[in-house]
Amino acid sequence: MNTTGYILVFLAVGILFVIGNYFLSSLLRPFRPNAKKLATYECGEEPFGTAWVQYNVRYYLFAVFFVIFDVEALFLIPWAVVLKSLGAFAFVEMLIFLFLLFIALIHVWKKGGLKWV
Amino acid sequence: MRFYAAADEDHKAQKGNIYENRIRLLMSNSVLFYSLAVLIISCAFAVVFLRNIFHAGLFLLGAFLGVAGIYIALFNYFLAAVQALVYSGAIAVLILFGIMLTQRHYRKEDPSHNAFKWIAFVLSFGIAGFLVDSFRSLKPGSIFPVKHLLYQMGMALMQTYAIPFEVISALLLVALLGAFSLAREKEDL
Amino acid sequence: MTLQALKHLHRFDGGLAYFLATGKLKISTLGIHYQIPWLHLFPLAAWIISMFVMSGIVAGFVSVNVMALVWLERKVSGLIQNRMGPMMINILQPKMLASSKNPVLKWISVWFGGWLQTMADGVKLLLKEDIIPVNADKWVFITAPICVFTASLMGYALIPFAPQFPIIENLNIGFLFIFAFGSYTVIGILMAGWSSNNKYSLLGGMRSAAQLITYEIPMLLALLGVVMMTGTLKMEKIVNFQRSLGTHHGHWLILYQPLGFLIFLIAGIAETNRTPFDMPEAESELVSGFNTEYSGFRFSLFFLSEFSNMFLSCALGATLFLGGWSGPGSSYGIIAFLWLMIKAYGLVLVFMWIRWTLPRVRIDQMMEFGWKVLTPLALLNILWTGGEILLVKIQGYQHQYLYIWFPISLLVLAMLFMPKPKKKREHKLKFAPFL
Numbered sequence: 001m002n003t004t005g006y007i008l009v010f011l012a013v014g015i016l017f018v019i020g021n022y023f024l025s026s027l028l029r030p031f032r033p034n035a036k037k038l039a040t041y042e043c044g045e046e047p048f049g050t051a052w053v054q055y056n057v058r059y060y061l062f063a064v065f066f067v068i069f070d071v072e073a074l075f076l077i078p079w080a081v082v083l084k085s086l087g088a089f090a091f092v093e094m095l096i097f098l099f100l101l102f103i104a105l106i107h108v109w110k111k112g113g114l115k116w117v
Numbered sequence: 118m119r120f121y122a123a124a125d126e127d128h129k130a131q132k133g134n135i136y137e138n139r140i141r142l143l144m145s146n147s148v149l150f151y152s153l154a155v156l157i158i159s160c161a162f163a164v165v166f167l168r169n170i171f172h173a174g175l176f177l178l179g180a181f182l183g184v185a186g187i188y189i190a191l192f193n194y195f196l197a198a199v200q201a202l203v204y205s206g207a208i209a210v211l212i213l214f215g216i217m218l219t220q221r222h223y224r225k226e227d228p229s230h231n232a233f234k235w236i237a238f239v240l241s242f243g244i245a246g247f248l249v250d251s252f253r254s255l256k257p258g259s260i261f262p263v264k265h266l267l268y269q270m271g272m273a274l275m276q277t278y279a280i281p282f283e284v285i286s287a288l289l290l291v292a293l294l295g296a297f298s299l300a301r302e303k304e305d306l
Numbered sequence: 307m308t309l310q311a312l313k314h315l316h317r318f319d320g321g322l323a324y325f326l327a328t329g330k331l332k333i334s335t336l337g338i339h340y341q342i343p344w345l346h347l348f349p350l351a352a353w354i355i356s357m358f359v360m361s362g363i364v365a366g367f368v369s370v371n372v373m374a375l376v377w378l379e380r381k382v383s384g385l386i387q388n389r390m391g392p393m394m395i396n397i398l399q400p401k402m403l404a405s406s407k408n409p410v411l412k413w414i415s416v417w418f419g420g421w422l423q424t425m426a427d428g429v430k431l432l433l434k435e436d437i438i439p440v441n442a443d444k445w446v447f448i449t450a451p452i453c454v455f456t457a458s459l460m461g462y463a464l465i466p467f468a469p470q471f472p473i474i475e476n477l478n479i480g481f482l483f484i485f486a487f488g489s490y491t492v493i494g495i496l497m498a499g500w501s502s503n504n505k506y507s508l509l510g511g512m513r514s515a516a517q518l519i520t521y522e523i524p525m526l527l528a529l530l531g532v533v534m535m536t537g538t539l540k541m542e543k544i545v546n547f548q549r550s551l552g553t554h555h556g557h558w559l560i561l562y563q564p565l566g567f568l569i570f571l572i573a574g575i576a577e578t579n580r581t582p583f584d585m586p587e588a589e590s591e592l593v594s595g596f597n598t599e600y601s602g603f604r605f606s607l608f609f610l611s612e613f614s615n616m617f618l619s620c621a622l623g624a625t626l627f628l629g630g631w632s633g634p635g636s637s638y639g640i641i642a643f644l645w646l647m648i649k650a651y652g653l654v655l656v657f658m659w660i661r662w663t664l665p666r667v668r669i670d671q672m673m674e675f676g677w678k679v680l681t682p683l684a685l686l687n688i689l690w691t692g693g694e695i696l697l698v699k700i701q702g703y704q705h706q707y708l709y710i711w712f713p714i715s716l717l718v719l720a721m722l723f724m725p726k727p728k729k730k731r732e733h734k735l736k737f738a739p740f741l
Contacts, residue, residue: 004192018456022603025433029432039441057218077195093282093283102685171500
């Protein structure tokens with residue numbers, strides 16, 4: 001119970017700290033907006049269109065790789081905790097697990113999926 | 118000195134009465150659960166009804182956060198971390214990147230019509246009914262913290278569920294290759 | 307002074323003396339119960355208040371520490387790149403200090419000059435006007451810095467600064483908690499980039515997110531080597547394991563995990579968006595990256611969280627690989643705390659040294675390095691560590707003799723990073739749009 005409470009209170013304090021400081025600065029700082037000041041910054045040029053345009057599919061692809069390897073790393077954690085007590089059996093199991101994923105990585109690598117440009 | 122004594126006695130009383138502690142635990146836990154449930158459900162509604170899909174994605178993230186909170190309330194910190202890492206970290210980034218892929222992620226005038234509205238309505242209610250029905254037959258497990266949770270999970274994963282564990286690896290392999298070949302067709306790498 | 311006597315000091319100093327002597331910082335140690343006489347009647351209220359006080363202490367520590375880090379960064383950059391800049395600002399007249407004959411004053415002016423500049427910076431950022439562009443998505447714009455800063459603050463609750471210190475103790479997932487909250491940094495940065503509705507911001511945010519997710523994998527996998535050796539994720543237990551290794555004061559895990567430490571260091575630099583991996587705010591191309599539109603206090607939140615993240619990963623590295631708070635005399639809380647700070651600041655200096663020495667890499671180089679070099683190396687490290695552990699288990703080696711692997715692993719590392727003999731090849735000019 002304590003641990004859960006600690007986490008929640010700490011989270012609350014983290015957020016309150018930010019909001020409190022922000023409030024403090026709102027008391028001190030000036031507020032004199034004008035149209036030019038509030039315009040989007042584009043190196044001094046007139047802002048051209050919106051920034052919300054279509055992006056490259058590459059980002060999505062790398063996010064997919066990340067999901068897969070993140071899940072893999074998280075499966076490795078309980079294994080790493082028990083490895084010392086289980087020994088060779090667990091090690092072989094993990095070898096198979098890693099081997100399959102390593103094949104996937106190599107495949108994607110060879111097909112040029114890890115290239116950014 | 119008086120205050121010390123009083124506080125110490127209070128501390129002893131707290132430690133001594135385990136039963137009372139557990140009741141307090143249950144109560145605070147259910148308060149936590151219901152507030153998290155409200156958070157999750159309101160976030161889910163926001164996901165469905167908001168027109169700006171980036172906002173919808175962020176509220177989906179809020180729902181993921183609520184689920185992580187429920188794991189924390191159940192003392193399974195590992196699952197909470199997994200939820201935060203995989204869903205709020207990876208899946209949410211994936212979804213936001215996916216939104217960046219679409220061309221029209223913010224248009225106020227877009228209608229929120231959906232041709233499958235009624236089918237979706239019936240289907241989701243059907244699934245909800247099925248879930249409620251199947252949960253009714255379950256007995257509530259212990260919500261009290263398990264000792265050496267990670268160790269026990271690792272043992273179960275490595276011994277009892279060794280074969281499913283290996284199958285997961287194959288599943289991840291297939292998912293990676295499938296996603297790769299799908300995205301590759303689009304970009305023509 | 308006995309511990310009992312120290313406990314009685316609570317009423318006067320809020321448990322500070324007890325903490326300095328034992329390193330225990332807990333609710334009862336803080337002595338909130340004793341500060342406010344009627345509080346023991348409401349245990350829950352007392353608990354919540356003392357938790358707030360403790361978290362406030364941590365938040366204050368983070369802010370002050372960041373100021374020190376910013377100052378140190380300026381000093382290091384001045385030292386490495388001969389920058390005169392804000393090196394000298396002091397309470398006393400800088401000229402008087404620098405030109406004085408007194409060696410002590412001179413020493414102070416050279417090594418501690420400029421510390422007031424950070425304070426001035428902080429005050430300036432507090433007093434600056436806060437601008438929200440008209441085209442921005444207001445609420446997302448406001449939430450993003452809170453998300454980023456709170457995520458980095460949460461990590462501090464887990465670092466064992468002294469024996470029995472960590473605020474959130476008995477958390478069985480240990481350092482995984484830091485990663486779990488770290489994933490909200492990615493989201494915060496994406497939110498900031500998107501909501502600004504500025505091309506530079508969005509590009510910076512996207513790049514930053516891609517970089518953070520790429521380097522999170524090798525970082526997690528590198529730390530798995532430590533988990534395999536210690537069999538736990540709890541940071542306190544990992545420190546105690548390192549103390550139990552070897553003969554006298556214990557061995558640091560860096561001796562057993564050199565490759566893991568190297569991967570952790572590189573990934574840590576990338577995770578904190580520092581040069582050579584500072585693509586997200588490449589000034590020469592993206593103005594300032596995801597925080598281009600931010601000003602005033604909101605900008606300072608990003609700034610704060612950048613530095614506090616850097617210290618957090620250094621403290622994490624110091625705890626997991628460099629023995630944490632352990633060291634001669636670490637049975638005293640304050641000395642243990644100092645040991646951790648010394649080690650963490652040592653790593654911070656390495657980070658700064660790297661930052662001010664190396665140029666920025668290109669984004670494609672950075673991504674490919676993460677996926678093609680660091681991730682396979684981290685997998686290799688896991689296999690290697692597993693093999694070592696099997697050796698210990700089957701052959702009955704003692705862990706303490708395994709550090710003979712250290713020179714061998716250094717050799718392997720050197721072979722891996724050996725520059726290949728240069729072949730003559732023509733450079734193909736490819737059109738690479740900046741996306």
